[in-house]
Amino acid sequence: MPLLGAIADDFTGATDLATMLVARGFRTVVAVGSEGLADDGPAAQEVRAADAVVIALKSRTAPVDEAVGTSLAALRALTDAGCESFYFKYCSTFDSTPVGNIGPVTDALLDALGEQATVVVPAFPATGRTVYKARLFVHDDLLEESPMRDHPLTPMRDSHLVRLLAPQTRRPVRVVGLDTVRAGVQALRSALASPEYAAALTVVDATEDQDLRTISAATSSMRLVTGAAGLAVGLTGPHEGTARAAAASRPGDVGAVLAGSASAATRAQVAHGREHLPHRKLDLAALRADPEAAVAELVDFARACWRADPERPPLLYAVGSLDDLEHQPPEGAVPAAELVERALAECAVGLVRAGARRLLVAGGETSGAVVTALGARTLGIGAQIAPGVAWARTHTGVDGRAESVDLALKSGNFGGTSIFTSAWEHLA
Numbered sequence: 001m002p003l004l005g006a007i008a009d010d011f012t013g014a015t016d017l018a019t020m021l022v023a024r025g026f027r028t029v030v031a032v033g034s035e036g037l038a039d040d041g042p043a044a045q046e047v048r049a050a051d052a053v054v055i056a057l058k059s060r061t062a063p064v065d066e067a068v069g070t071s072l073a074a075l076r077a078l079t080d081a082g083c084e085s086f087y088f089k090y091c092s093t094f095d096s097t098p099v100g101n102i103g104p105v106t107d108a109l110l111d112a113l114g115e116q117a118t119v120v121v122p123a124f125p126a127t128g129r130t131v132y133k134a135r136l137f138v139h140d141d142l143l144e145e146s147p148m149r150d151h152p153l154t155p156m157r158d159s160h161l162v163r164l165l166a167p168q169t170r171r172p173v174r175v176v177g178l179d180t181v182r183a184g185v186q187a188l189r190s191a192l193a194s195p196e197y198a199a200a201l202t203v204v205d206a207t208e209d210q211d212l213r214t215i216s217a218a219t220s221s222m223r224l225v226t227g228a229a230g231l232a233v234g235l236t237g238p239h240e241g242t243a244r245a246a247a248a249s250r251p252g253d254v255g256a257v258l259a260g261s262a263s264a265a266t267r268a269q270v271a272h273g274r275e276h277l278p279h280r281k282l283d284l285a286a287l288r289a290d291p292e293a294a295v296a297e298l299v300d301f302a303r304a305c306w307r308a309d310p311e312r313p314p315l316l317y318a319v320g321s322l323d324d325l326e327h328q329p330p331e332g333a334v335p336a337a338e339l340v341e342r343a344l345a346e347c348a349v350g351l352v353r354a355g356a357r358r359l360l361v362a363g364g365e366t367s368g369a370v371v372t373a374l375g376a377r378t379l380g381i382g383a384q385i386a387p388g389v390a391w392a393r394t395h396t397g398v399d400g401r402a403e404s405v406d407l408a409l410k411s412g413n414f415g416g417t418s419i420f421t422s423a424w425e426h427l428a
């Protein structure tokens, strides 16, 4: 029975946290939404055999009420599954709109658990995210000076976590600095227990994994912690070295890369992919004119690529440079973000129908759309490709047939430049 239950506000975030938990010795299942856990179906059975379960939601940019509602439903499902401690996973770049959803969801989860306080820990040093004096850095840049300032859905124009969070929550937002963290577990625990912090959301500085281990130890009795996947570096599960799931696909299975992300790392990966892989850019005008035909054409292109060389997965991508971003749709037209998510999701279905058994998907929202369209209920985390990115084994439900497929859900800003060509080696 799982002890740890996590709620992730997007799908790449869910596999990111699950990858960390698996590395820390937790047999981990990612459940797609909480609905599948209510009955006693295969998803519920997989969850029962796990040490940790991460429920993947697509709530990061949803309206606040919806994000709160789905997060509370997830909490109920986790509690019913036997979980005793909880982790709200949001983005290491604190992606949120000015009205939420990190603050409202945290408040709602605390209220539902009858708890007053928790910590706010987006630091993830392995991916260059550090927090110092409550400011969030992405590698050498403040968040507001990083490429995240141009994100199409959640542009981050401030780096101060108190200023970002305070307007989103009913609770006071406090800060514990690095000096207290470095003073050790007992000092941090005492600080968090003092009256000033006892009913607050407390941003805790961390610049190294050791800081995260200290925070994790000092918060071990909190029923809810919140943060990026980095905080899980301090947890230890019962299955060290044996927690990873086996791959679903077999050598020789064909695959594809679907990139809906506009993030800086993905754009560099797309540029590399364009040099080494057969590729097609999504054409917004064609998708608006006749979406079915445009998707069918992309799937046909992939089939032709597989026939020519099954070893080279085709790359279907939305954004090569920031100039490709459409900020305002033509009058009455579907916004580009929705159009692209829908198209890549339909491509994924078409590709699986055509025989694909491995898909690398770039982008959190994009991954949510793809996984949902494929009808996947759970993801079993397999081999790690890069910090925060792993292959995940799943069973899709395309045309009512359960096909085993490996999915790598890559956060927009994660992974090295060559990940679209090198990821496949990790499935061998």
Ligand SMILES: Nc1ncnc2c1ncn2[C@@H]1O[C@H](COP(=O)(O)OP(=O)(O)O)[C@@H](O)[C@H]1O
Binding pocket: 151, 152, 153, 260, 261, 262, 263, 266, 318, 319, 324, 325, 326, 327, 336, 337, 338, 339, 340, 341, 362, 363, 364, 365, 366, 367, 410, 411, 412, 413
């Ligand atoms: N040309 C475009 N114009 C506007 N938005 C786009 C375009 N291409 C893709 N998008 C959208 O940008 C968003 C990227 O978000 P996401 O998939 O979460 O990537 P990331 O992980 O980089 O944040 C998606 O909703 C995607 O559909």
Ligand SMILES: O=C(O)[C@@H](O)C(=O)COP(=O)(O)O
Binding pocket: 010, 012, 013, 014, 016, 017, 090, 091, 092, 093, 228, 229, 263, 363, 364, 365, 388, 410, 411, 412, 413
């Ligand atoms: O914490 C992170 O950075 C990731 O797990 C994450 O949530 C990424 O989101 P996207 O960039 O939208 O994929």
